[in-house]
């Protein structure tokens with residue numbers, strides 16, 4: 038019988054990897070990096086539970102690093118097959134994977150210099166050269182048409198509304214002439230958000246793997262634009278600046294979209310906005326170019342006269358080099374700095390926080406999911422100081438959570454998506470959530486739909502068959 042093994046995103050939100058086996062063939066769905074605590078990150082270094090050279094194909098739901106960041110490592114360890122992804126996802130990965138490698142190289146160098154490594158000597162998980170070699174194994178699949186991988190596996194991707202190119206997958210497994218349909222949710226996005234289309238509803242699933250990132254939480258009510266306008270106005274009034282830890286892809290474009298709208302409506306002053314990321318411009322360009330992902334509202338704004346590019350604020354500064362990035366430290370007038378990483382686990386946002394956190398006039402906006410063990414989570418939970426580059430930095434700045442900007446469906450949005458299924462799956466596995474979130478969604482599914490649902494356990498193998 039066909040089977041699935043949870044190689045990641047089981048009991049945690051990162052490291053998405055599901056191994057599907059049928060008739061002796063092996064398909065890996067997603068190839069994500071573990072992020073967060075040292076214990077989780079150690080898994081990226083461990084010998085994988087399955088020999089990568091024995092995997093036949095890899096297919097990706099979307100470009101986020103927790104779904105793709107293990108790709109260069111998989112290739113390094115012997116995987117020679119294709120990475121199937123749609124055009125937008127492949128193009129995003131061509132930016133993201135070398136960037137992920139670059140950040141790891143920088144961190145390893147920095148740790149070596151400071152001498153506080155737990156590994157001796159500190160090494161990057163993979164190099165930029167390895168990541169560039171790995172993206173050569175990408176193979177493009179259609180955005181929304183069925184695609185046959187092999188006699189055992191065929192897939193139909195659907196819009197997930199999470200980031201550009203994001204899909205949930207309908208995987209048909211054929212074994213001994215029998216067909217089984219497994220739905221992989223990938224990451225489900227939000228309804229009625231700017232730029233991207235809403236998540237497409239599922240119509241059938243024999244088995245379902247559903248993410249549960251926000252399985253125990255609702256996003257706060259309230260108009261995102263209104264809240265952002267309020268924060269910007271009060272910070273500017275007290276002469277402060279705003280730091281937004283955000284990944285260059287996805288939330289950066291959402292913030293730019295709202296800031297541009299608020300400027301045009303004169304609800305906020307025109308401020309210099311520094312997007313401190315070498316790849317943000319390329320990512321924004323991809324957002325503009327991949328029109329197949331745009332919702333109607335966005336398409337209208339793009340087309341309307343005089344508005345121009347809806348993803349560009351009036352006083353936009355893009356910084357590429359480290360020197361340009363450091364020069365932002367000299368900006369003493371109110372400004373907005375958008376910089377990675379979104380969970381403050383690394384990247385250039387660290388030095389902006391060293392600079393801006395100790396000043397009570399400033400604000401930090403946390404918009405995305407903050408995983409356990411990350412500095413972002415510590416800030417969210419009211420830490421009085423933050424360890425940055427080995428030093429304790431006092432937190433005096435205002436910390437604002439704007440869940441309205443999340444790219445993930447909240448609990449009721451996940452249930453709304455699931456409710457579209459006309460008949461219950463034989464079994465539902467909850468993945469991509471911390472234990473409390475996965476359990477809460479499991480309880481909600483049992484109560485609302487009376488479906489059989491289980492929380493996926495790391496390295497468990499489960500049968501999927503008729």
Ligand SMILES: [Zn+2]
Nearest residue numbers: 099101199224
């Ligand atoms: Zn994601």
